[in-house]
Amino acid sequence: MARAKARVGGAFRQGRIALILLLPSLVVVFGIIVYPLLRTLYTSLFAVNSAFPGRYPFVGLGNYLQALERAEFWGAILRTAYFTFSTTFLEVVLGILLGLLLNVEFRGRWLLRSIVILPWALPTVVNGAMWRWILNPEYGALNALLTQLHIIPDYRSWLGTPWMALNMVVVADVWKMTPLAAFFVLAALQTIPRDLYEAAWVDGAGRLRAFFSITLPLLTPTILIILVLRTMEAFKVFDIIYVMTRGGPANGTQTIAYYTYVEAFSNQLFGYGAALAYIIALFILFFAVIYMRLLRRGEVEY
Amino acid sequence: MNADDRIGGYRRISRREFLGLGAAGTGLLLLAGCGGGETGGGGPVTLNALFMKQAAYSDADVKSMTEQFQKQNPNIKVNLTFVAYEALHDKIVAAAPAGTYDTVLVDVIWPAEFASKKMIVDITDRFPESERSRIFGGALKTTEYQNSYYGVPWILDTKYFFYNKEMLGKAGVAPPDTWEAVVQAARALKSNGVVEYPLVWSWAQAEALMCDYATLLGAYGGQFFDEGGKPAFNTGGGLQALEFMRMTLDEELSNPASTESLEEDVRRIVSQGEAAMALNWTYMFALANDPNESQVAGQIEIAHTPQGPAGAPGVNGSMGMAVSNGSQYQDEAWKYIEFMTSQKVQNQYAELSLPIWKSSYEEKEVVEALPQVVPVAREQLNDMILRPIVPQYNEVSQDMQVEIQRALTGDKTPKQALDDAAKSVESATQGY
Numbered sequence: 001m002a003r004a005k006a007r008v009g010g011a012f013r014q015g016r017i018a019l020i021l022l023l024p025s026l027v028v029v030f031g032i033i034v035y036p037l038l039r040t041l042y043t044s045l046f047a048v049n050s051a052f053p054g055r056y057p058f059v060g061l062g063n064y065l066q067a068l069e070r071a072e073f074w075g076a077i078l079r080t081a082y083f084t085f086s087t088t089f090l091e092v093v094l095g096i097l098l099g100l101l102l103n104v105e106f107r108g109r110w111l112l113r114s115i116v117i118l119p120w121a122l123p124t125v126v127n128g129a130m131w132r133w134i135l136n137p138e139y140g141a142l143n144a145l146l147t148q149l150h151i152i153p154d155y156r157s158w159l160g161t162p163w164m165a166l167n168m169v170v171v172a173d174v175w176k177m178t179p180l181a182a183f184f185v186l187a188a189l190q191t192i193p194r195d196l197y198e199a200a201w202v203d204g205a206g207r208l209r210a211f212f213s214i215t216l217p218l219l220t221p222t223i224l225i226i227l228v229l230r231t232m233e234a235f236k237v238f239d240i241i242y243v244m245t246r247g248g249p250a251n252g253t254q255t256i257a258y259y260t261y262v263e264a265f266s267n268q269l270f271g272y273g274a275a276l277a278y279i280i281a282l283f284i285l286f287f288a289v290i291y292m293r294l295l296r297r298g299e300v301e302y
Numbered sequence: 303m304n305a306d307d308r309i310g311g312y313r314r315i316s317r318r319e320f321l322g323l324g325a326a327g328t329g330l331l332l333l334a335g336c337g338g339g340e341t342g343g344g345g346p347v348t349l350n351a352l353f354m355k356q357a358a359y360s361d362a363d364v365k366s367m368t369e370q371f372q373k374q375n376p377n378i379k380v381n382l383t384f385v386a387y388e389a390l391h392d393k394i395v396a397a398a399p400a401g402t403y404d405t406v407l408v409d410v411i412w413p414a415e416f417a418s419k420k421m422i423v424d425i426t427d428r429f430p431e432s433e434r435s436r437i438f439g440g441a442l443k444t445t446e447y448q449n450s451y452y453g454v455p456w457i458l459d460t461k462y463f464f465y466n467k468e469m470l471g472k473a474g475v476a477p478p479d480t481w482e483a484v485v486q487a488a489r490a491l492k493s494n495g496v497v498e499y500p501l502v503w504s505w506a507q508a509e510a511l512m513c514d515y516a517t518l519l520g521a522y523g524g525q526f527f528d529e530g531g532k533p534a535f536n537t538g539g540g541l542q543a544l545e546f547m548r549m550t551l552d553e554e555l556s557n558p559a560s561t562e563s564l565e566e567d568v569r570r571i572v573s574q575g576e577a578a579m580a581l582n583w584t585y586m587f588a589l590a591n592d593p594n595e596s597q598v599a600g601q602i603e604i605a606h607t608p609q610g611p612a613g614a615p616g617v618n619g620s621m622g623m624a625v626s627n628g629s630q631y632q633d634e635a636w637k638y639i640e641f642m643t644s645q646k647v648q649n650q651y652a653e654l655s656l657p658i659w660k661s662s663y664e665e666k667e668v669v670e671a672l673p674q675v676v677p678v679a680r681e682q683l684n685d686m687i688l689r690p691i692v693p694q695y696n697e698v699s700q701d702m703q704v705e706i707q708r709a710l711t712g713d714k715t716p717k718q719a720l721d722d723a724a725k726s727v728e729s730a731t732q733g734y
Binding site for chain 2: 049050051052053137138139156157159160161162165245246247248249250251262265266267268
């Protein structure tokens with residue numbers, strides 16, 4: 001009896017110590033995650049049109065409904081979907097190719113590996129500014145390169161029309177994020193046992209066959225992880241747009257996150273902006289659930 | 303702590319002492335924070351001032367003006383922050399609840415919004431009629447909203463017409479003074495091979511586009527809103543202005559890069575000798591004729607905006623300095639604004655931005671700083687067009703920018719684009 005009592009007392013004391021030790025992180029988590037989340041939810045239910053605290057009319061789900069009614073909102077969603085799909089697809093494909101290349105033994109591989117990581121190490125703002133210079137219609141490097149190689153007859157305006165500008169932002173993002181995908185792939189490739197390939201050789205499989213029958217299936221979990229990370233990041237894209245095009249021309253590069261920013265901070269419709277932010281979160285949650293399921297199914301054993 | 307305890311003595315600080323030091327430091331910081339709040343009068347005060355990073359006064363000018371101010375007021379220190387014009391509005395909004403900045407630079411299109419949301423202070427009482435009457439009317443409009451003043455105009459500017467006289471000479475055309483003549487001159491420049499794209503504009507999706515559009519709308523006699531407050535830019539002069547813009551792109555008289563260019567891009571393109579005619583703010587005159595900045599130094603002339611069927615107004619692009627509502631030191635902030643906008647200071651730095659004071663244009667110091675500009679400015683500054691003064695201007699402007707760009711990039715006809723813009727502007731100004 002006495003022993004049991006001591007154990008309970010001990011557990012209680014331990015629990016208290018644990019609580020005290022956890023308190024700082026609880027404060028941080030609630031202070032910087034939970035509170036802002038709830039606060040944003042609260043804001044999204046009011047017609048807040050100023051950054052100052054005050055009384056604003058309650059509109060219920062009005063802000064959400066308004067978003068769903070607006071053509072601009074759906075335009076931004078479509079552009080975001082296109083951006084997300086094309087960047088993620090290109091980054092995965094190029095990432096696999098680059099990863100395979102970096103996995104091959106050759107002289108100076110260490111150098112190439114370090115160079116390849118550079119774009120990823122650049123801050124996005126720097127990357128955006130750099131591409132804006134490259135794409136500058138008057139003194140940009142791309143125009144100079146393409147005209148001197150006689151690929152295009154004269155200088156073009158790369159960010160001057162909506163469709164072209166959107167694709168150029170895709171290029172800039174792919175340039176920056178492909179190395180990340182490549183390094184994920186590289187890490188996964190190095191865990192694939194060599195004897196699998198040797199067995200395939202013995203069975204008379206060529207390189208292509210080996211790639212599709214061994215490498216690719218074993219890379220699937222990694223590819224899924226890249227997909228998850230990149231889709232969520234790409235869906236929230238903001239900084240590269242802000243630096244390269246500010247959503248223009250003719251809103252051609254206005255993604256959903258940028259649209260939210262404009263409505264909240266430029267137009268001071270903070271309630272509407274908060275609702276948009278929640279809609280973005282819901283979209284991403286939707287992706288996250290799908291991917292999590294796929295991931296769970298995708299476990300592989302050697 | 304005795305001398306032996308100093309860190310310099312390489313004695314290891316115990317954890318308790320370290321925590322104590324931290325707490326003391328935090329306490330000091332808190333004290334400093336509180337102390338600042340208490341001294342309203344003579345004590346040392348630090349002001350934070352927000353400025354922009356392009357056109358008009360350069361960063362260096364603002365810094366040296368501020369140094370003068372600090373010399374005269376040793377108790378006031380001013381921290382300067384410069385952001386790009388495109389980021390200025392949102393920065394003011396985001397910083398407003400925290401009261402980060404004591405003075406902010408506001409564009410002519412913002413007082414309605416900022417004043418109605420109580421972000422900037424009504425300073426009508428500090429800014430007497432005797433002072434106001436000495437300032438250009440167009441400049442005064444910058445900080446006026448519903449018969450009150452929310453700041454003092456500081457930058458008095460409009461977009462002038464610039465041309466490269468050597469290029470025009472090569473094509474054998476006289477400097478144009480109507481938009482009709484501008485088009486003819488551009489055709490001549492193009493067909494004679496003087497320059498591939500004679501015109502360049504700041505038609506990126508930004509406020510710069512609205513400035514050029516307003517200039518043309520004024521020239522063609524259009525109106526942004528009719529008397530009843532309904533959008534009216536989709537008919538008459540407003541439509542003709544956009545049709546004109548589109549035509550110059552279709553005929554390849556305007557540089558196609560215009561739709562991604564801001565004023566600085568226009569300045570660079572003109573300075574590289576890759577355009578012969580453009581609209582831009584006063585500051586381009588000095589820089590485009592500066593051999594360090596320009597390959598066509600000495601060839602760029604400034605003129606009144608060309609005449610359209612209904613006139614030749616310049617867009618009112620003035621800006622003013624305002625005291626932000628969250629400022630703890632409104633008296634000191636006002637003192638700083640008074641100094642920065644004073645005639646003496648403005649006369650001294652007239653080269654990149656002309657004074658707001660009428661009598662300055664008679665003074666040698668100003669006239670000699672910009673002998674070619676002042677005579678043009680005296681006329682143009684009395685002939686300006688305002689962009690709409692509505693609290694939702696930002697939304698109005700964005701809706702219009704997008705639709706105007708759709709017309710410029712060939713997505714829609716000018717009529718269709720402006721009709722669509724009118725629809726969204728109408729719903730934006732009605733609120734929701």
